[in-house]
Amino acid sequence: MSGRRAKKTGVKDRQYVGIEKGLSIANREFISIPADAMEVTRKITEVIVRYIVKLMREESPAFDYLYAEICGGGSAYEGVKICKPDEFDIDILMRIPSIAGPVLLESNIPGYVKLRLDNFHRLKQKNLEVYNVMQTFVDEKNYLLTKSMKGTFMQSVFDRTMKRFPKNIIPIGTHKFRIKRVQSLGPALTLTLEGPHRFQVSIDLVPCIVLDKSQWPGEGFKRNPCADPELQDFLVIPKSPKRDDPHIDRYWRLSFQRQETSMIFHKQWLKPTLKILKGVRDYFGQKVSSYTLKTIFLWKLKSANPDLWQLPLSYCVVHMLEVYSECLFRGRISYFWNKKLNLLEDLSDQERSHYHGQIESLLKELKDDPKPESILKYFNLDRSHISSSLWESEKKA
Incomplete structure (x- = not known):
């Protein structure tokens, strides 16, 4: 530039x-968004998301096993959101069990990688239930699949969880919030919520795989510019490139949002x-x-x-x-x-x-x-x- x-x-x-x-x-x-308006809206949004994720963990032992934490990302968390505090990106972070031998592989499409589980069969011995569930988004060559992970796995856990909310009403304390709409857009499940006092937000829930610095991508990618020990992990998200490829679901997009926020x-x-x-x-x-x-x-x-x-x-x-x-x-x-x-x-x-x-x-x-x-x-x-x-x-x- x-x-x-x-x-x-x-x-x-x-x-x-x-x-x-x-x-x-x-x-x-x-x-500018008034700081108090952003803070209140963000806190309410996070309380709702944490409650949904808590019930998802109860609904699916496999999801509970893989789950690590939720993490806010995007403009609202970087301090560059404009106009209204009405959109939030929240990542649902998961870790692949080390026994499965996850290996990050560079691909022929710039900016995208593949994730293969070289010892996937070993997970069967340690946790058969998780192994059986993960088979729904791991192919015959042991590659993790984007659409299946988000659609078959995450979507199904979310849908079962929603059945616990009659008329899509989520009770939080003395207030009630309604999930007005659920959409599958790109790598995210997008929820539109409304509540008291004209509360309305759009939340992108993005399932992500967390990888540590030992998996940092090599040739073609920048090295980590951040020395902070808290900024050594990075993410892969289920976003495939717009290309014709018989195995397009094997491609994952990298995310270095924590490093970017620091920068x-x-x-x-x-x-x-x-x-x-x-x-x-x-x-x-x-x-x-x-x-x-x-x-x-x-x-x-x-x-x-x-x-x-x-x-x-x-x-x-x-x-x-x-x-x-x-x-x-x-x-x-x-x-x-x-x-x-x-x-x-x-x-x-x-x-x-x-x-x-x-x-x-x-x-x-x-x-x-x-x-x-x-x-x-x-x-x-x-x-x-x-x-x-x-x-x-x-x-x-």
């Missing part, structure tokens, strides 16, 4: 400072800048995932002077919009952990060109006329949407 290196704050770094007040208003009125922590303007880019993406309706946008920042952390994030927010925003525009022009945002995988590969040339034009148009406006209104319009905000007292206070600030 190319781009200018950060320097000491000077005239050039402050050339877009005219949009600072606009960024402040956009952040306050549109992007973007305590970088002054990094998270606010990322949230601004997410807001711009949403304004234009661009089909670019939040993870793909975050990946641009992971690459920038590797290539840029760390002082970049201490420069004015306006400079960081314009700079990262330039980097994003360049990526769209080239049609490539490489997966941080294995650069052979292009995270923009699902976009058509027409979509990429259209998105590039949108960002270039925004950049031109910010550079030609760097004032608050120039950025506010991209958040469905203008002076008519903002109280006069707020606008005046910002002008005086």
Whole structure:
């Protein structure tokens, strides 16, 4: 990822400072989620998920045997969620018994791996029930299968558990929450819940396999940049590539979310800048995932002077919009952990060109006329949407 290196704050770094007040208003009125609202919603969500998982463990001894813990991930847990605290990604972590001899194998598809149990037969001697259940998502060559693990195994345990909730009502303390909808989307089981006081959230429950540092992928993948002993494990998730392959269910996607969360922590303007880019993406309706946008920042952390994030927010925003525009022009945002995988590969040339034009148009406006209104319009905000007292206070600030 190319781009200018950060320097000491000077005239050039402050050339877009005219949009600072606009960024402040956009952040306050549109992007930021009140900390107390996020905290309360997250706690309620976690209580509900823990209760569901507790009953799943009671329902299936095999699931209980494999289960390790739940772990929050994604934007809501990294501090980069925007607008509303209404979506949460929660990983259900499981460990394959060491006696089964799990071995991580690199594949011919960048960013994906296979997981084979070289001593699967030994599990039969130690725990016949778990062995029989795991046979539903282990093939004849002892490879773990993504669709079967999520669909046949996890889905069935979840469905049996739901029968314990009449009318899909989950009692938590004195409150009742209703599972309005359950969908199987990608690697996740997505639950839509509603409850008292207009509570409504979407929860992605993602079954994951935890692997330790001895299994860290080799050639083609980055080494672990985190020395913290708590950040040595990594995950594989049941997400297969969109390819024609007779054994496509053998392919698993890697996840290094704990390492990524650590990497973007305590970088002054990094998270606010990322949230601004997410807001711009949403304004234009661009089909670019939040993870793909975050990946641009992971690459920038590797290539840029760390002082970049201490420069004015306006400079960081314009700079990262330039980097994003360049990526769209080239049609490539490489997966941080294995650069052979292009995270923009699902976009058509027409979509990429259209998105590039949108960002270039925004950049031109910010550079030609760097004032608050120039950025506010991209958040469905203008002076008519903002109280006069707020606008005046910002002008005086």
